[in-house]
Amino acid sequence: MIYEYLLQPFADFGFMRRALVACLALSVSGSAIGVFLILRRMSLMGDALAHALLPGAALGFLLGGLSLPAMSLGGFVAGMATALVSGVVARFTAMREDASFAAAYLTALAAGVLIVSLKGSAVDLMNILFGAILGVDDTALMLVVGSATITLAGLAAIYRPLVVECFNPGFLAALGIRGALYHYLFLALAVLNMVAAFQALGTLMALGLVLLPAVAASFWAREVWSMTLIAAPMAFFSGAIGLLLSFHAGLPSGPVIVLIASLCFLVSLLGGSRASVRARLSHPVHLRG
Amino acid sequence: MTTALRLVDLTVSYDRHPAVHHVSAEIPAAEMTAIVGPNGAGKSTLLKALLGLAPHIEGRIECSARRIAYLPQQAEIDRSFPISVFDTVLLGRWSRFGGFGAATKADLHDAHHAIEAVGLAGFERRPIDTLSVGQFQRVLFARLLLQDADLVLLDEPFAAIDAKTVADLMRLIQRWRDEKRTVIAVLHDLDQVRRDFPNSLLLARELVDSGPTSRVLSSENLLRARAMAEAWDEHAGACEMPMRLSA
Numbered sequence: 101m102i103y104e105y106l107l108q109p110f111a112d113f114g115f116m117r118r119a120l121v122a123c124l125a126l127s128v129s130g131s132a133i134g135v136f137l138i139l140r141r142m143s144l145m146g147d148a149l150a151h152a153l154l155p156g157a158a159l160g161f162l163l164g165g166l167s168l169p170a171m172s173l174g175g176f177v178a179g180m181a182t183a184l185v186s187g188v189v190a191r192f193t194a195m196r197e198d199a200s201f202a203a204a205y206l207t208a209l210a211a212g213v214l215i216v217s218l219k220g221s222a223v224d225l226m227n228i229l230f231g232a233i234l235g236v237d238d239t240a241l242m243l244v245v246g247s248a249t250i251t252l253a254g255l256a257a258i259y260r261p262l263v264v265e266c267f268n269p270g271f272l273a274a275l276g277i278r279g280a281l282y283h284y285l286f287l288a289l290a291v292l293n294m295v296a297a298f299q300a301l302g303t304l305m306a307l308g309l310v311l312l313p314a315v316a317a318s319f320w321a322r323e324v325w326s327m328t329l330i331a332a333p334m335a336f337f338s339g340a341i342g343l344l345l346s347f348h349a350g351l352p353s354g355p356v357i358v359l360i361a362s363l364c365f366l367v368s369l370l371g372g373s374r375a376s377v378r379a380r381l382s383h384p385v386h387l388r389g
Numbered sequence: 390m391t392t393a394l395r396l397v398d399l400t401v402s403y404d405r406h407p408a409v410h411h412v413s414a415e416i417p418a419a420e421m422t423a424i425v426g427p428n429g430a431g432k433s434t435l436l437k438a439l440l441g442l443a444p445h446i447e448g449r450i451e452c453s454a455r456r457i458a459y460l461p462q463q464a465e466i467d468r469s470f471p472i473s474v475f476d477t478v479l480l481g482r483w484s485r486f487g488g489f490g491a492a493t494k495a496d497l498h499d500a501h502h503a504i505e506a507v508g509l510a511g512f513e514r515r516p517i518d519t520l521s522v523g524q525f526q527r528v529l530f531a532r533l534l535l536q537d538a539d540l541v542l543l544d545e546p547f548a549a550i551d552a553k554t555v556a557d558l559m560r561l562i563q564r565w566r567d568e569k570r571t572v573i574a575v576l577h578d579l580d581q582v583r584r585d586f587p588n589s590l591l592l593a594r595e596l597v598d599s600g601p602t603s604r605v606l607s608s609e610n611l612l613r614a615r616a617m618a619e620a621w622d623e624h625a626g627a628c629e630m631p632m633r634l635s636a
Contacts, residue, residue, distance in 0.1 A: 139470060261488040264480060267470030274440050274459040275483055322471045322516060 109347045116343060118236045119300070119353070122244045123339025126297050126309050129248035131331035132255050133293050134307075134314030135324055136286060140266055143311055145198060148205035149287070150294045150306040152182035154212025157228055157303065162219050166227070168240045172295050175303070179291035182208060187284065212303070231302030231354040233343070240299050247296040254289045258282050263324065301354045308358035309335045316365040319372025334364050392453075393418035393540060393571040394439070399448035400628075401431070401438045407594065407628065408434040411448070414590055414599040418453070419569040421562065423582040425606065426592035427618040432575040433462065435592065436542045439573075454540035454571065456484065458533045462544050463525065468518050474528050475513040478504055481535025496535075503531040508557060523554040530558055541565055543574040547581070559585060579606060593617035 109116045137146040156178025157171040164170030186200040216225045227235075236244070255262075264272055265279040272279040297306040317331035342357030370377045394416040401409040409431040416422050424432045437443045439450060440459055458481075479492060479500045486492050492500075504513060507527040517525060526546065533541060543562075547555045563585075565572055576582050582589060582602060589605040591597040593614040598605045 257489070263470075263472065264483075267467045267472055268461075268465070270442075270459070270461045270465050271480065271483075273442050274457065274461075276441070277488070323473075324471060327471075 105348065106344065109344060115234050115236070116347065118238070118241050119233045119343050120340060122233060122236050122241055122300055123309070123343065123357070124336055125245045125248035126293075126300060127313070127332050127335035127339060129251035129255075130293055130297065130310035131313050131317070131335050132328045133251065133290050134310040134312075134331060135317065135327045136255075136262065136266070137290065137311060138314050138318060139324070140286075143315070145201045146290060146294075146311065147307050148201045149179055149183060149291060150298075151205045151303055152208040153179045153291075153294055153298055153306070154228065154303045155208050155215060156181075156212075157298065158212040158215035161224065161228065162215055166224065168237075168243065168299055171228070172243060172298070175295045175298055176291060178208065179294060180288060183287040183291060184284070187280075187287075227302070229302045229304050230352070231298065231300050231305065233300040233353050233357070236299060244296045244299065247292045251289045251293055254285065258285050262286055301358065305354055305358050308354075308361055309339060312358070312361035312365045313338065316361075316368035316372075319368040319374060319376045322374065335361065338364055391418040392416065393420075394454070394573075395449075395451040397449040397451065399435075399438065399446065399450060401434050401443045402445050402447075403434075406625075407431075409438065409592070410594045410628075412592070412596045413448075414596055416571070416573060416590070416599075417588060418571050419566065420588055421566050421572045421574070421586045422588040422590060423586035423602065424573060424575045424590050424592060425577075425579065425582060426597075426614055429594075429621075430592045430614070430618065431594050432592055433544050436544050436573070436575065439542060452540070454538070456536070456538040457540045457542065458536035458538035460529055460533060460541075460543040460546055462548070463522065463529075468525065471516055471518070473513065474504065474509065474515050474517060474520070475500060477517055477528055478531040478535060481532040484536070499535055500531075503534040504528075506534060507531045507561070523550050526550055526554065526558065530561055534561070538570065540571045541573070543572065545575050545577070547576070547578065555581075579611075582606065594621070 110120055137143050153175035156174035156176070158174070159178075160167070160171035160174030182201075182204045186197060186204050189195055189200045212228075213225065216228060261272065261277070261279065261282040262285075265282050269279045293310060294303075294306045297309060301308055313331040313335040314327065316334055317327040320330050321327045338361035339357050342360040343353055345351065345360070346353035346356040368376065373379065392415045396412050396414045399409060399412045400407050412435070424435060426432055434443060436459070438446055439452065440457060479496065481503070482492060482496045482499070485496060501513070504510060507530050509524065509527050509531065512520075512524070517528065520528065530546075541562075546558060550558070562572055562574070574586070576586070583606060586602055588600065589602040590599040591605050591610055591614055595617065597614045597617070598610050
């Protein structure tokens, strides 16, 4: 019975196994990126960045059809271009970075939808916007696992400067170190992750497995490493349960996975051990000192 | 008296509006110098220019310091970031281990020692968002201790700090002076400047006076600084003072 519900779908179907492995890779690398996005107060900018992949992916689609490498390459180039242009615009003009991100992402989304509609059908558009994790083939899996590996190695390499750039950028500047360089390296890793997540969850929800578990983890832990350690299993749990639910109930898998992650967030928001609703409502005895 | 720092006709502007205007001054080495002036007088901008962080500089800064340490105003630091007291202090050794190297046993030992020296022993593992403003300022001073700089720049080190903490931190600053380090501090408490800082630089965008504190902080000079602050014109035309080409 338990075997039938929880394990058999993965044992019997290759597409379920590949989807599960893709979820695992996305969870491990995505949660680390997510924690930094939150700590940098960039969650919404990250989301805008994910949407900005669309015109690039759409151009890849226009030139190469539904070929994942072409769409991924296009998406990565478009995401990086958006991040760089928004950053440069914010640095050289009076426009704030969040506003320039919003402007770039709206432009990108509109252009992307238009480009897809030039050639594709409504189904293609749905696939690009909302993903098709059950359609992950071996090439796509290698791409997802490869970018997860690069992300983890890259984050480990720039960890210290990135942390300092987050909480005290002036300190690096006074030492004559260009903190902006690490900011952009981080953005590049974030975009890489969104490209990996894009096949599974689409450009509109690519950040679902990145941000939601990280936000949920912030209700349980307070260090960068412990938040990541909590967020990663939570993301994988959402992916696995989401896949099973969508398999048994015949629902689209991307939204179900993201909704399970939202449920984790909601539970953490209500019952987490710090700064949660429960912590706010309970009145424990105050300490002596 | 040797000179640690020489400003030659220095102008620093934001968006063409000068925040520091044609300032020439000398700051003695191995001595404590206060930078004093009304709000908006360009004090913090001057420190940023010394660090090479100001956007647009005309004129010259001649600096013989090998290593500069800088205490920012607390508002420039994200206190909600989850990092411990110990890790924050250890960053003072950045010039030793950089972004990628490992801290040595000696670095860890020195960090513990610095935390003790600022009176925060036992706080090592505390996250910085649980500290009071005064305690956090002690953390930043511990980090300065580890930086082992010959020029120390302090931007309003005692803003919103209680008397006991000010006294403790003042002792650290005096120790730096005894160790032949040059200390430059932006300060607002004139009584404290008169008491503890032998040298001053009075700024009101332009230099009012610089030299021994007893002379610089005369009532005429302070009056002039205030008058200059009130006369600022936000819609000024181009400055016609010729830039001297060499000094």
